[in-house]
């Protein structure tokens with residue numbers, strides 16, 4: 001099972017570094033990926049670093065370059081994270097260009113969907129607008145469905161069968177690519193129960209934000225993903 005933890009800009013960098021050091025001193029079963037808000041060399045022993053973003057193919061300013069990811073040994077990047085779409089108005093064409101950049105540099109994209117609501121058809125439409133004509137055959141990708149309603153309410157706002165149905169629709173869409181390797185994550189105010197739910201519905205794990213700032217608070221999530 002997989003847990004992706006995404007620190008956000010309101011979490012002080014000192015706390016992020018402290019949390020990463022603390023994680024390294026502990027043992028746990030699921031694979032853990034951590035996205036700090038500034039790039040960090042991918043040199044930790046029991047988790048991997050994720051970039052919160054990646055620039056487009058163009059020459060830009062203030063964005064994270066693909067060569068920086070290579071320099072730091074980082075193999076994963078969020079592409080068009082939901083909060084970049086809502087707060088920074090990043091549009092589908094920009095996200096698609098970033099996705100092309102990830103694919104051509106061998107970076108595994110982490111795509112988040114759910115902004116358009118919880119209806120499977122709307123989620124697939126969102127995914128299609130992000131991916132457009134990018135060839136995902138024989139590539140690796142992580143797709144997280146984030147329940148925006150749960151995020152807002154601070155509790156699970158979907159039924160277990162609804163979540164299962166959403167992921168089975170996403171799976172069907174991804175299965176259209178040949179040789180694709182994908183992992184599916186549940187996001188949107190995930191707590192330990194939702195971590196267990198991700199196992200029950202046969203997906204790969206969870207995406208969580210910066211609500212867990214000590215290893216002790218993260219542990220129930222990791223335990224929920226363990227055998």
Ligand SMILES: O=C[C@H](O)COP(=O)(O)O
Nearest residue numbers: 006188189190207208209
């Ligand atoms: O990137 C993380 C997701 O936006 C989930 O954040 P959250 O656990 O605070 O809902």
